[in-house]
Amino acid sequence: MLDGTTAEIRERQALRINPAKTCQPIGAMYAALGINGCMPHSHGSQGCCAYHRSHLTRHYKEPVAATTSSFTEGASVFGGLANLQQALENIFTIYKPKIVAVHTTCLSEVIGDDIPMIIERARREGKIKPDQLVMHTNTPSFVGSHVTGFSNQCASTIKYFSESSGETKNVVNLFPGWVEPADMREIKRMAKEMGIEFILFPDTSGVLDTGHTGHYEMYPAGGTTLEQIKAMGDSFQTIAMGPLASKAAAEELEKKCNVPSRLLELPIGLSNTDAFVNAMRLAGQVPVPASIEEERSRLIDMMSDMAQYMHDKKVAIFGDPDQVTALTQFLVEMDMKPVIAVTGTPGKAFEAKIKEICAEKCPEVEARAYSDVHFLHQWIKNNPVDLLIGNGFGKFVAKAEGNIPFVRFGFPIMDRVGHRAFSTIGYTGAMRLIEQITNAFFDYRDRNDPDEKIELVL
Numbered sequence: 217m218l219d220g221t222t223a224e225i226r227e228r229q230a231l232r233i234n235p236a237k238t239c240q241p242i243g244a245m246y247a248a249l250g251i252n253g254c255m256p257h258s259h260g261s262q263g264c265c266a267y268h269r270s271h272l273t274r275h276y277k278e279p280v281a282a283t284t285s286s287f288t289e290g291a292s293v294f295g296g297l298a299n300l301q302q303a304l305e306n307i308f309t310i311y312k313p314k315i316v317a318v319h320t321t322c323l324s325e326v327i328g329d330d331i332p333m334i335i336e337r338a339r340r341e342g343k344i345k346p347d348q349l350v351m352h353t354n355t356p357s358f359v360g361s362h363v364t365g366f367s368n369q370c371a372s373t374i375k376y377f378s379e380s381s382g383e384t385k386n387v388v389n390l391f392p393g394w395v396e397p398a399d400m401r402e403i404k405r406m407a408k409e410m411g412i413e414f415i416l417f418p419d420t421s422g423v424l425d426t427g428h429t430g431h432y433e434m435y436p437a438g439g440t441t442l443e444q445i446k447a448m449g450d451s452f453q454t455i456a457m458g459p460l461a462s463k464a465a466a467e468e469l470e471k472k473c474n475v476p477s478r479l480l481e482l483p484i485g486l487s488n489t490d491a492f493v494n495a496m497r498l499a500g501q502v503p504v505p506a507s508i509e510e511e512r513s514r515l516i517d518m519m520s521d522m523a524q525y526m527h528d529k530k531v532a533i534f535g536d537p538d539q540v541t542a543l544t545q546f547l548v549e550m551d552m553k554p555v556i557a558v559t560g561t562p563g564k565a566f567e568a569k570i571k572e573i574c575a576e577k578c579p580e581v582e583a584r585a586y587s588d589v590h591f592l593h594q595w596i597k598n599n600p601v602d603l604l605i606g607n608g609f610g611k612f613v614a615k616a617e618g619n620i621p622f623v624r625f626g627f628p629i630m631d632r633v634g635h636r637a638f639s640t641i642g643y644t645g646a647m648r649l650i651e652q653i654t655n656a657f658f659d660y661r662d663r664n665d666p667d668e669k670i671e672l673v674l
């Protein structure tokens with residue numbers, strides 16, 4: 217499909233080809249699904265909402281419920297006030313959520329709809345009852361990316377609901393950033409193992425990875441409860457993971473409720489997980505349990521066993537800034553050479569961080585923010601790599617380049633299962649990453665080696 221891609225790279229300012237990102241409301245929708253009993257509401261046309269829902273459904277392999285203001289020509293010209301008021305009335309009557317999280321789309325942003333005013337007016341006119349909770353977040357898709365939308369939704373939730381009662385509790389807030397439901401589960405497991413009291417926000421485990429019961433639940437049992445979101449204002453510290461996805465929420469809570477925060481990279485790989493474990497140890501004033509130390513030692517054993525296959529392997533990686541940054545760190549720890557790292561999300565901090573991480577091992581690294589998969593592909597043509605890591609769209613590049621080893625990582629992955637079920641966070645998650653990477657190398661050799669070179673033992 218991408219066989220026509222040429223090696224000649226032309227710098228582009230006003231054009232993205234196969235962008236390595238998607239639009240803000242998808243992130244807002246994903247974060248809202250991590251709130252217990254929440255109905256995400258898309259204030260725009262049906263097409264936006266259908267696309268966002270289907271993208272999430274295809275990635276998480278779960279039905280994603282969301283409602284829409286269903287703009288037509290009238291709302292596009294005169295504004296979406298009537299549509300949103302009618303929608304809120306219908307949603308509470310028919311779907312009975314605990315809360316509706318309204319996010320905007322390009323269209324409602326361009327029109328300039330004042331969502332807080334519309335919500336307030338609906339309340340004044342009795343279209344929403346006093347106990348029916350509605351919040352909003354602005355998610356214009358012509359800036360940022362889906363990660364910005366996730367970040368905005370998290371910060372807005374805190375702005376609306378977190379409160380300080382004046383009494384500080386011995387509880388740590390854990391903001392996981394944009395990770396899979398399995399990763400959220402793993403973060404909770406590790407925090408429990410450490411013996412600390414915590415609130416995880418948002419929490420899509422138990423929402424987007426539910427078991428099969430034979431009954432459809434519009435609001436599965438998982439998700440951070442409103443009581444927990446309120447109570448986050450009384451916690452004594454926040455550990456926010458993934459700067460782009462979690463920093464705004466941590467800052468909002470600090471500003472509103474005076475809860476200090478500690479910002480970490482996502483706990484992907486050895487040193488990033490060490491930092492997470494250490495932050496929990498310091499916050500809870502607890503020792504690291506033997507079980508966690510054992511997990512760490514098993515990871516180190518696996519890293520040293522597989523080092524012979526990893527050494528100096530050239531890697532191209534693309535995806536979301538928080539995930540690519542943390543994974544690049546792990547690749548360097550495994551003695552690999554990340555030669556190109558691309559994200560579609562704007563922000564120069566990404567490029568600086570990647571260069572810093574690769575300074576010793578691979579100073580020639582090409583780091584690009586606000587770029588695209590087409591650029592990554594052209595770069596690979598000029599400087600072939602041993603491994604490609606990225607979301608499902610990477611398979612077209614891998615195929616065009618002779619089926620180079622390809623590991624799916626990030627969002628979206630619509631052509632495989634397992635990403636929402638098996639964590640890549642923490643020490644055990646890092647072992648899974650090693651498994652995926654080494655197996656990709658082994659599969660490549662099994663596929664391509666001549667018969668006389670095929671080995672049963674690799």
Ligand code: SF4
Nearest residue numbers: 239264267321322357
């Ligand atoms: S980019 Fe804008 S118009 Fe397109 S789907 Fe996203 S919100 Fe809708």
